[in-house]
Amino acid sequence: MRQVLDKGPMNKRSVKRKNESSTWHITGKDIRRNWMIYLLALPVIAYYLIFHYGPMYGLQIAFKDFSPARGIWGSPWVGFKHFMSFFDGIYFWRLIRNTLLINIYELLFAFPAAIILALLLNEIRGMMFKRWVQTISYLPHFISIVVVAGMMFDFLSRDGLISQLLGFIGITPIDFLKEAGWFRFLFVSSGIWQGIGWGSIIYLASIANIDPTLYEAAKIDGANRWRQTFHITIPGIMPTIVIMLILNMGNMLSVGSDKVLLLYNPLTYETADVISTYVYRKGILEASYSFTAAVGLFNSVISFILIVSANAISKRVSENKLW
Amino acid sequence: MGAQTVGEKVFGIFNTILMLGLCFVTLYPFVYVLFASFSDATAFLQHRGLLLRPVGFNLDAYKAVFQNPMIISGYKNTLFYVTVGTAINLLMTAVGAYVLSRRNLFFRNFLMFAIVLTMVFHGGLIPTFMLINKLGMMNTPWALLIPSAISTFNLIIMRTAFQGIPVSLEESAKIDGAGELTILFRIIIPLSMPVMAVMILWYAVGHWNSYFSALVYLRDRTLYPLQLVLRDILIANSTDSMSTGAAADDKYAIGETIKYATIIISTLPIICLYPFLQKYFVKGVLIGAIKE
Numbered sequence: 059m060r061q062v063l064d065k066g067p068m069n070k071r072s073v074k075r076k077n078e079s080s081t082w083h084i085t086g087k088d089i090r091r092n093w094m095i096y097l098l099a100l101p102v103i104a105y106y107l108i109f110h111y112g113p114m115y116g117l118q119i120a121f122k123d124f125s126p127a128r129g130i131w132g133s134p135w136v137g138f139k140h141f142m143s144f145f146d147g148i149y150f151w152r153l154i155r156n157t158l159l160i161n162i163y164e165l166l167f168a169f170p171a172a173i174i175l176a177l178l179l180n181e182i183r184g185m186m187f188k189r190w191v192q193t194i195s196y197l198p199h200f201i202s203i204v205v206v207a208g209m210m211f212d213f214l215s216r217d218g219l220i221s222q223l224l225g226f227i228g229i230t231p232i233d234f235l236k237e238a239g240w241f242r243f244l245f246v247s248s249g250i251w252q253g254i255g256w257g258s259i260i261y262l263a264s265i266a267n268i269d270p271t272l273y274e275a276a277k278i279d280g281a282n283r284w285r286q287t288f289h290i291t292i293p294g295i296m297p298t299i300v301i302m303l304i305l306n307m308g309n310m311l312s313v314g315s316d317k318v319l320l321l322y323n324p325l326t327y328e329t330a331d332v333i334s335t336y337v338y339r340k341g342i343l344e345a346s347y348s349f350t351a352a353v354g355l356f357n358s359v360i361s362f363i364l365i366v367s368a369n370a371i372s373k374r375v376s377e378n379k380l381w
Numbered sequence: 382m383g384a385q386t387v388g389e390k391v392f393g394i395f396n397t398i399l400m401l402g403l404c405f406v407t408l409y410p411f412v413y414v415l416f417a418s419f420s421d422a423t424a425f426l427q428h429r430g431l432l433l434r435p436v437g438f439n440l441d442a443y444k445a446v447f448q449n450p451m452i453i454s455g456y457k458n459t460l461f462y463v464t465v466g467t468a469i470n471l472l473m474t475a476v477g478a479y480v481l482s483r484r485n486l487f488f489r490n491f492l493m494f495a496i497v498l499t500m501v502f503h504g505g506l507i508p509t510f511m512l513i514n515k516l517g518m519m520n521t522p523w524a525l526l527i528p529s530a531i532s533t534f535n536l537i538i539m540r541t542a543f544q545g546i547p548v549s550l551e552e553s554a555k556i557d558g559a560g561e562l563t564i565l566f567r568i569i570i571p572l573s574m575p576v577m578a579v580m581i582l583w584y585a586v587g588h589w590n591s592y593f594s595a596l597v598y599l600r601d602r603t604l605y606p607l608q609l610v611l612r613d614i615l616i617a618n619s620t621d622s623m624s625t626g627a628a629a630d631d632k633y634a635i636g637e638t639i640k641y642a643t644i645i646i647s648t649l650p651i652i653c654l655y656p657f658l659q660k661y662f663v664k665g666v667l668i669g670a671i672k673e
Contacts, residue, residue, distance in 0.1 A: 089487060092483075092561065094561040094562070095479075095480060095483055095561050098476050098479065098561060098562075099480040099486070099492075101473065101476065102473065102480060102531070105473065105477075105531060106495065106496055106531075108512075108516075109509075109512070109528050110499040110503065110504070112512045113503065113505065113509040113512055114502075114503070114504045115504075115508075116504055116507075116508030116511055116512055117504050117505070117508050119508070119511075130511070175403075178399065178400065179400075181393070181396055182396065182397070183393065187400075190404070191400045191404060193659055194404045194407050195404070195407055196659060196662070197407060197652070197655060200590075200651050200655055200662075201590075201648060202589070202590035202592070202608055202611075202647075202651075203592070204592050204608045204612050204615065204616070205611065205615070205647060207615070208611065208614075208615025208616060208640065208644060209410055211615060212615075212641075213410070213413075219430075222429045222430050223431070226429075226430065251406070254403075255407070259663055259666045260666060263666075263667050282386060282389065283392070284392075308501075315506075315593065316592070316593050319593070319596075320612065320616055334506070337506055338506065341507040342507075342510060342597055347511060350506075351507045354504075354505030354506060354507055354508075355505065357505070358502055358503060358504075358505055361501075362502050365501055366501075
């Protein structure tokens with residue numbers, strides 16, 4: 059999916075394929091001659107059929123009243139009942155709002171943060187210093203989300219480090235993770251802390267691919283660093299930015315449950331509960347399978363539409379595309 | 382570099398300070414946790430503000446952590462999931478990538494389409510959960526190993542790498558009588574070591590850090606991976622089992638430093654290996670960025 063840079067290596071096999079005639083004729087011979095390759099394909103095909111298409115088959119329970127005794131196939135059809143009860147339910151708008159807002163904040167703050175870091179790193183003259191900063195900034199990406207959440211719990215509790223520091227300037231302690239008003243800020247800013255360095259790699263690589271003669275020409279024309287950044291570097295990495303933006307748009311209605319599940323609690327559901335955590339609670343913990351399968355399907359379909367249309371729009375306006 | 386204007390110099394200094402600030406904000410939480418883990422529990426509770434060294438050095442927290450059977454079994458389980466899981470990942474991904482890199486495979490384009498489709502549309506948590514249940518994998522290690530055997534993203538990257546290998550090598554091996562498996566394991570994989578290294582790292586770190594599938598599929602606590610044990614200790618606050626020896630008053634106090642020691646112990650392998658492996662990860666991001 060992250061197929062960003064346009065100039066990949068020439069695909070040697072596909073070049074060769076164009077010179078060959080009649081694929082049907084060749085495949086017929088190929089199966090007899092290379093039966094082993096088809097044998098190797100079997101476990102991979104089986105894996106995708108069972109673990110990816112299997113759940114898609116199971117999705118029909120979204121339109122049924124699933125009962126374990128009758129199985130997926132035998133359960134009675136109920137049409138859009140579960141979708142309707144989700145749309146009419148008291149949590150529908152809260153879930154949509156929370157999911158969208160977290161994504162919008164990430165788009166507004168986390169997304170540009172990585173680009174800005176890449177631009178700033180690009181301006182560092184000392185190569186050693188630059189490498190050190192990069193190495194350090196990538197580190198949190200490899201720390202497990204459980205540990206990150208654990209540290210947040212400790213630092214942000216009523217007598218945690220942050221409250222202690224705020225105490226020095228006379229602010230009363232706050233139990234940050236128990237207040238709904240703080241959740242989005244903490245979720246997004248901890249995400250930036252963890253992901254900013256890693257996110258900048260792709261843009262740094264893209265900057266490195268810009269033709270150096272452009273900068274030399276700009277220097278001769280008297281452009282300072284600032285102007286070079288705005289007229290060469292940023293336009294140069296625009297295709298990468300657009301692709302990353304498409305990917306983000308496609309994920310507009312999904313926030314992974316992993317992190318929210320660790321950080322939220324009933325006190326913060328008002329701002330923290332997103333579609334995926336709702337599905338986890340209702341589906342896995344309360345076992346209402348049909349209802350949550352419907353919620354999940356709704357989410358998948360919207361995401362699918364979003365990513366396909368983001369790609370189509372981008373293709374039309376800028377010729378950047380994922381596929 | 383040529384002469385700098387005053388503005389550029391000022392910006393340079395500002396930028397350096399900003400980057401140093403970023404490094405501090407990134408590293409200090411770990412430093413704080415490290416110092417806190419070596420601190421005396423009661424002294425630490427009375428301490429306010431940043432830690433510049435451990436307060437009242439002692440190792441009680443580490444002793445408590447190492448006596449916790451859950452940490453030990455979590456570590457063992459995680460090592461198992463990481464090694465076996467990564468081995469399964471590599472085998473399946475390499476075989477899949479090899480098959481899909483074949484130029485005149487029957488139904489190749491259809492297969493490719495069907496596989497890529499799973500990246501943009503999937504059944505979701507509940508149908509997958511029911512499937513795992515139906516297959517009898519619930520509450521077994523298989524639930525963490527098999528359903529995630531192939532990451533489609535990695536499969537496509539590996540396929541692209543395999544396609545870059547000249548077909549002539551493969552053809553001459555065939556003339557010498559080599560079978561498909563020989564070609565894959567003796568020619569294709571050895572020639573793709575950089576990509577394989579990246580895949581090992583991605584898959585291994587993924588297994589090391591994941592907790593969600595264990596949370597959903599495992600009930601038996603003796604099967605818990607380290608991350609799920611950590612979740613109980615760090616998030617659900619159950620350090621009690623570790624500090625049962627301590628007097629009631631000290632229980633809360635030592636509970637805090639135990640948390641920090643737990644973080645250090647569980648993160649240490651990653652932090653120690655990270656500087657050496659970092660360049661491979663970066664290479665991996667760039668491989669992933671190249672259009673197939």
